[in-house]
Amino acid sequence: MNFFLEGIYQTVGEHLPMWLMMLIAAVTGIAVVLGMVSLIAMFSVWLERKVSGHIQCRYGPMYVGWHGWLQSIADGVKLLLKEDMIPRDADRVLFMLAPGLVLAAILGAFAAYPLSPGIWFGDIDLGVFMIIAFSSMTTIGVVMAGWASNSKWTIYGSMREAAQVVAYEIPLGVSLLVPVMVAGTFNLREASALQADWFGMKWFLFTNPFMLPAFVLYFIAALAETKRAPFDLPEAESELVAGFMTEYSGIRWSFFFMEEYAAMFLMSALGAVFFLGGFESPLTHFAGEFFGKELVVVGASGAKELNFAAIPYHLVAAVTLIAKCFFGVFLMMWLRWTLPRVRIDQVMTMGYKYLTPLSLLCVLGAALWEAGKHALFGS
Amino acid sequence: MDFQAIHDRLRAVAAPGLVGADLPRKPDPKVKKDKGRAGDPFVIVEAQRLVEFLEVCRDDDRLKFEQLVDLSATDPAKDDAQLWINVQLLSLKFRHRLSIKCLLPKAAPSMPSTVPVYRASQWHERECAEMFGITFVGHPDPRNILLPDDWVGSPLRKDYEFPKEYHGISCE
C-alpha cells in the first residue's frame, strides 16, 4: 500500500482526496492479487499435470501450445462454458456461497504476501497470524460445500476436512513459532530482511539445529492443511468420488481448485520466508549491491520520487521468492503422486499424538539454543 | 482317494441319504442306441437328507471335505419331471473332489438349506432359488441375488418364457 499510495500521489498529484487515493490503491491491490492468484493457479495446474505425467512415465499435456502450456487456459474456457448444475435438493444459498467463501478467504490471506522488499499490499505486522487465520477460514467453506450438497459422501468429505484441519492447526502454528521466535517478528518482509547476511544465505534453516525438524513438521502440517496427499482424504477420489466437491461442476469446482493451489503457494511462501530465506539469495544480494535497494528516494527537488534504477533488484527479489514458493509447490506435488493416502484416524493420531508434542519440543529446544547462544556469545 | 474309494468309505460310514453312484461308461453294444456316458462319476443322494450327508462328508476323518465349491441346479429337459441339484465338494487335505447329485420334483422343488454345514452355499442357494424356483427351507437370507427383486419366473428352467416387457421397457 505504501508504494501504491506514494505512486498514485506522485503521478496523479495532490488534487485527489485521500479517500479516493486509498480506494484506487485498494482496487489496484485487489486486481493485482486476483491476477496473481489466477496466474499461480493456471501455472500450478499445468505444473501438476506435467509433474504427474513425468513421474508416471508419460508426458502430460503436449498438444495445446508448446508442451501444453496453454492447457490451463483451454481448461478454464471449458469450465466456464459448462452447464451450471445445482442438485435439486441442495441448499442453494450455501451451495453457491461455499466456493466463493473459500476463494475469498485465500485471496484475503494474500494481503500479507510481500511482493518484493519494497512493494507490498500492506505491511502487516501480524503477517503469519493473518495468513494462518485466513487459510483456516477456507474450512468453513469446505464444510458448507459438503453440507449444502445434500449427499452423504460429501458429508464424509467435509467432516474429515474439519477434523483434519483442526488437528493440524497446532503443529502448523507451533512449528512456525520456531523461526518467528528467532526472527522476533510476525512480519514477512522483516523476517526476510533478517536473513540477508552471509551473501544472502543466512537462512533461518541454517542458524539453529531445531529449524530443520521444525521445517519438516511445518511442511507435513502444511500438506494436511491444504488437503494434499498423503492427507487428501476430504477429496479422496477413490473413496468418496470427489469428497466435498462431488456435486460441483464447472466454474464453481474450479474455485475450489484455485483455492487449493493458492493455499499451496501461500503455505510454501510461509515456509520459504521463514525457513528458506524469503527474498534473500546470493543473486538478490549482488543485485542489491549493484542496482540499489530503495525504490522511493528523496529526489533533487526534495520531493519523493520513484527510483527506477532499483527496479531490477526488486524483480530479482520477487522472482527469488516465487521460485522458492514453486519449489515448495513442486515438492507437494511430488509427494502427492508418490505416496498413498493415510486413513483418517491415522491422520488424527499423527497430528495429535506425534506432530503436536514434537513441534512443542522443537520450540523448547530452539528457545534453549537461542538463550544459550546469547548467554555464551552475546547478542 | 479316487472315486471308488470315496464311495466305499461313504457306504462304510452309512452316510445318510446315499442312494447310489453313477459312473462313466462306454456305450454298451448290446443295448440299442446306448450312448454310454462320458465325464465324471458322481454319487446320488436324497435331497431331503443332503444336509446330514454333507455333515458326514465334512467331518469324517478319511473324507474331510472342508470346502463346498459349487452348488447349482440343472433342468435336464423340458419334459423331464425332475430338477437336479449338483454339489461339488473339495478336500484340501486329501486332494480329492466329490460330485453329488440330488433329484427334486419339478412341480414343487423344496429341500432343506445346507447353509448350516457350509456358509459357502448361502449365495449359491440364493442363485438356484431365483433361477429355478427351488425353495431352500431355513435359508437365512432368501432374497434374489442376481435378478431384480420383482422378477417373475425362473429363467434357467427349460420352459421359461421371456417377458415381453419389464417396467414399461420393451424386451423384444
Added chain:
Amino acid sequence: MTRETQSTPAASTRVQRLGAGELSVDIRTPDLEVNFGPQHPATHGVMRILMRADGELVTGAQPHLGYLHRCAEKIGENVEWLQYLPYTDRYDYLASMNNNLGYSLAVEALLGVEIPRRATLIRIICAELNRIGSHLVAFGTYGLDIGAFTPFLYTFREREWMMALFEKICGARLTYSYIRIGGLFNDAPPGWFEEVSRFCDVFEQKWQEYVDLLLVNQIYVKRTANIGIISREMALDFGLTGPMVRGSGIDWDLRRDMPYMCYDEIWRSGAFKIPIARGEMGALGDCWDRSWVRVMEMIESIKIVRWCLDNMVEGPVIADIPKTLKVPVGEAYVGIENPRGELGHYVVSDGGKVSIRTRVRGPSFCNLAVLEDILPGSLVGDAIAIIGSTDIVVGETDR
C-alpha cells in the same frame, strides 16, 4: 471403537435413573446408510454395497449384485459348444485366457480328446501371462484405491506389453477367444517366443519397482495390515479359493494339488513355488498378505513361462475337432486356477450340438460372500481396502 453388527434404532435418548441425583443419558443417533456403488471408483465394476455406518465405523454391509448379469448360463443352453467360447471371455475379462481354458478343459473332459503338446505349452504360457496381467491390474488398482496414483501407471505399462503380445498371437487385447476346444485358434507367429522371453527379462526388473514403491511403503502397510482378517476356518467355510485362501496361510493351489495340463511336470521340475502368506506385516490373513501373494505370484508365473519356452516343441496346435461339435452324453466339472481362485465349469451334455447346462462357478462370486462378515467393524477407509483386496471382477460375480 466397539463392533456392532445390528442396526441401531431410530434416534432416541435413553435416560436412566441410577441413584439419588444420578442420571445416565445415552444418546443414540441413527446410522448413516450409504450407497457404495453401483457407480463408484473403488468397486471394481458395477456393484452396489449398502453400507450402514456410524460415522466412519461400518456397522453393516450388504452387497447387491446383478448389475452386470448377462445371462451367460442361459446363453450356454442356446448356442453351440464352439459358439459359446466368446461368452467365456467376458466373465472375468481381465483373465480371458483362463476362462477360455476352463471351458475348453471341461468340454475336452467330456470329449476325451488328446490335446497336442505344443498347444498345451502355449496354453500355459498364455494363461500365466494373463495371470500376470490380471494381478497387475489388481495391484495397480488396489494402490489407486489406497491413494497411490503412480504404481497404477507403472503396472499398466507392463500390461500394455502383455496385451501387445496377445494382440500378436490372436488379434485381440482383452477378450481373446484364443484357447479353443481341442487346442488353440492358431499357432504363434514367428518371433513371438523371443518377444515373450524379452518380456520376462524386463518384467523381473520392473517387478522390483512395484515392491519398492508400494508393497513395502509404510503408508500402504498401515492401510492394509491387520485389516480385513480372514481366518483359516472362515476361508474354508466360505469356499474361498486362490489368493484369498493363500493369503490366510492355507497351502492350496490347483496347479500343484490337482494339476491339469502339464502343471504336474512343471512342478516336479521345481520351476516355480507357491507363495503362501506368513503374516509378515500384521495378522495372518489381512489385506497386506493377500496383496503380497498376488505380487509374488507374478514372479512365479514368469518362471512357469520360462519353463514352457525352454521346453517348447513343434507340432500341431489343435486336435481334430469337427466344426459342428457333438459332445458325448455326460457331465463333467473341471476347476482351474484362475487369478482370482478356482474357476469351475460344470457342463452337461445330452449328445447334441448344444449343451443342456453350462454352469460357471466364478471365484469372484464366492469370494465376495465373505464381505458381509468382515466389513462390519472396520472404518470406511478400511472398507475400501478390504473390497479391493478381494480382487473381484463383477463380470465374473454376475456372469
